[in-house]
Amino acid sequence: MDAITLWQRYQDWLYYHEEIGLYLDISRIRFDQAFLEAMKPKFDGAFRDMEALEGGAIANPDEQRMVGHYWLRNPELAPTPQIKQQIIDTVNKIETFVAKVHKGEIKPPQAEKFTDLLSIGIGGSALGPQFVADALAPDYPLINIHFIDNSDPDGIDRILQRLGDRLKSTLILVISKSGGTPEPRNGMMEVKQALLKQNLHFPDQAIATTQIGSKLYQEATSQGWLETFPMEDWIGGRTSEMSAVGLLPAALQGIDIHALLQGAQTMDIATRQPDIKTNPAALLALCWYAVGGGRGQKDMVILPYKDRLILLSRYLQQLVMESLGKEKDLDGNIVNQGISVYGNKGSTDQHAYVQQLRDGVPNFFATFIEVLRDRQGPSSEIEPGVTAGDYLSGFLQGTREALYDNQRDSITVTITEVNPYTVGALVALYERAVSLYASLVNINAYHQPGVEAGKKAAAQVLELQHQSLQALRSHSQGISISDLATKIDAQEQVETLYKILRHLAANDRGVELSGDPSKPGQLIAKWR
Numbered sequence: 001m002d003a004i005t006l007w008q009r010y011q012d013w014l015y016y017h018e019e020i021g022l023y024l025d026i027s028r029i030r031f032d033q034a035f036l037e038a039m040k041p042k043f044d045g046a047f048r049d050m051e052a053l054e055g056g057a058i059a060n061p062d063e064q065r066m067v068g069h070y071w072l073r074n075p076e077l078a079p080t081p082q083i084k085q086q087i088i089d090t091v092n093k094i095e096t097f098v099a100k101v102h103k104g105e106i107k108p109p110q111a112e113k114f115t116d117l118l119s120i121g122i123g124g125s126a127l128g129p130q131f132v133a134d135a136l137a138p139d140y141p142l143i144n145i146h147f148i149d150n151s152d153p154d155g156i157d158r159i160l161q162r163l164g165d166r167l168k169s170t171l172i173l174v175i176s177k178s179g180g181t182p183e184p185r186n187g188m189m190e191v192k193q194a195l196l197k198q199n200l201h202f203p204d205q206a207i208a209t210t211q212i213g214s215k216l217y218q219e220a221t222s223q224g225w226l227e228t229f230p231m232e233d234w235i236g237g238r239t240s241e242m243s244a245v246g247l248l249p250a251a252l253q254g255i256d257i258h259a260l261l262q263g264a265q266t267m268d269i270a271t272r273q274p275d276i277k278t279n280p281a282a283l284l285a286l287c288w289y290a291v292g293g294g295r296g297q298k299d300m301v302i303l304p305y306k307d308r309l310i311l312l313s314r315y316l317q318q319l320v321m322e323s324l325g326k327e328k329d330l331d332g333n334i335v336n337q338g339i340s341v342y343g344n345k346g347s348t349d350q351h352a353y354v355q356q357l358r359d360g361v362p363n364f365f366a367t368f369i370e371v372l373r374d375r376q377g378p379s380s381e382i383e384p385g386v387t388a389g390d391y392l393s394g395f396l397q398g399t400r401e402a403l404y405d406n407q408r409d410s411i412t413v414t415i416t417e418v419n420p421y422t423v424g425a426l427v428a429l430y431e432r433a434v435s436l437y438a439s440l441v442n443i444n445a446y447h448q449p450g451v452e453a454g455k456k457a458a459a460q461v462l463e464l465q466h467q468s469l470q471a472l473r474s475h476s477q478g479i480s481i482s483d484l485a486t487k488i489d490a491q492e493q494v495e496t497l498y499k500i501l502r503h504l505a506a507n508d509r510g511v512e513l514s515g516d517p518s519k520p521g522q523l524i525a526k527w528r
């Protein structure tokens with residue numbers, strides 16, 4: 001297409017939301033009118049699905065659950081008065097609690113006020129709070145947030161070292177919808193031990209966000225933790241940013257949660273329109289379908305040209321991939337759906353992998369996130385008539401153009417500035433786009449059966465570890481790994497057994513492995 005035709009296409013397809021100050025440019029996605037017409041019936045179905053979902057239908061048939069994250073920013077839409085009241089009560093509870101913490105009315109026993117917040121959670125119980133904190137926390141927040149989002153002892157040590165003496169003035173927030181996920185449980189146990197070492201009483205500094213009745217809930221209530229906040233059955237982890245999961249840590253840092261909710265609500269209104277061209281989420285879903293043939297054939301590369309949006313791609317990675325990455329469709333056919341998501345930020349990535357995007361394997365489409373306002377306040381010039389922000393803007397334009405010239409498609413989402421309102425709108429935009437796309441390709445976006453397989457396998461590895469340790473302890477001499485496997489009837493898992501023993505040996509856990517490490521089959525294991 002020549003420049004004039006492209007300029008016309010840009011204008012024909014540009015979506016603009018005045019109140020949010022958001023532009024969506026899909027002109028650099030190559031689809032034609034015939035494709036649009038062919039997609040219309042599919043979209044009619046998707047819009048109907050969304051209406052049913054928002055009305056309280058069982059949108060997650062596997063787990064027989066409603067899907068209600070849209071109600072969180074407009075409780076009036078909740079399907080029952082009880083749910084509406086739950087949502088309002090939770091926000092009130094958060095605000096009351098946070099005000100007391102900020103005033104020092106709720107305080108740690110050994111300090112005047114809480115200075116830090118240690119958030120322990122994983123997946124949807126971490127990624128939203130991490131993204132929002134990095135994007136929106138003030139430079140000097142009322143409370144500094146830290147995250148433990150893994151079962152990595154070294155990672156946990158780093159956080160605890162940084163907190164050091166301030167552990168006594170740290171509010172510990174354990175987030176887990178199910179209340180039984182191993183990683184946050186492990187993080188919590190480690191933090192408990194660290195507090196004990198400093199003679200601190202964990203319950204006096206702990207709060208939890210979890211489903212009422214969960215293991216975590218029972219522990220928190222029976223041990224007298226400071227407070228618990230509910231996570232409802234109808235909120236999924238990856239769509240929980242506007243529930244207590246995201247609102248509580250945001251409010252503790254001094255982020256305006258009402259603006260966050262308002263931005264999402266305004267975007268929800270815009271994305272509820274049953275018309276592709278005037279609905280930005282439908283436009284995104286249309287593009288995803290167009291580039292990947294409705295089969296996820298192209299990866300989604302998220303390129304925000306703004307440092308404080310660097311975690312957007314990680315956040316979207318879970319939202320998109322855990323929602324869309326499914327083996328079967330709703331009719332039980334094997335479809336292996338999904339869209340891969342990755343990215344960091346521009347222009348930094350231009351000096352890393354953008355080379356491949358421009359010239360290499362064309363297996364992706366880019367999504368540029370542009371922020372019009374460079375910074376708060378004026379910018380000085382770094383050369384006559386040019387600021388650093390002008391460069392950043394130029395790099396974005398240049399990369400978009402260079403990609404398109406080489407048949408690489410892109411979407412550009414532009415916002416005026418990064419604030420709680422626009423971040424709320426962005427979250428809501430992508431939540432709805434994922435929901436619509438899921439309907440287009442006929443999959444359940446709200447379960448995650450695949451994750452269970454990994455969890456079960458991990459539990460089996462730990463069981464094998466117990467058995468092998470027992471066997472080793474009762475065996476006074478050295479034993480080869482295959483004999484040990486035979487002894488505990490785990491011949492099929494001999495490789496796993498080797499890796500368990502190697503890990504234990506590397507961590508002085510009583511296991512000694514002798515022999516040539518490059519010949520694992522000949523190693524002799526011994527209990528010391």
Ligand SMILES: O=P(O)(O)OC[C@H]1O[C@](O)(CO)[C@@H](O)[C@@H]1O
Nearest residue numbers: 123124125176177178181237451
């Ligand atoms: O909040 P929970 O129940 O600890 O779960 C954490 C994460 O684990 C998953 O269930 C996947 O294992 C995610 O969907 C979820 O966000």
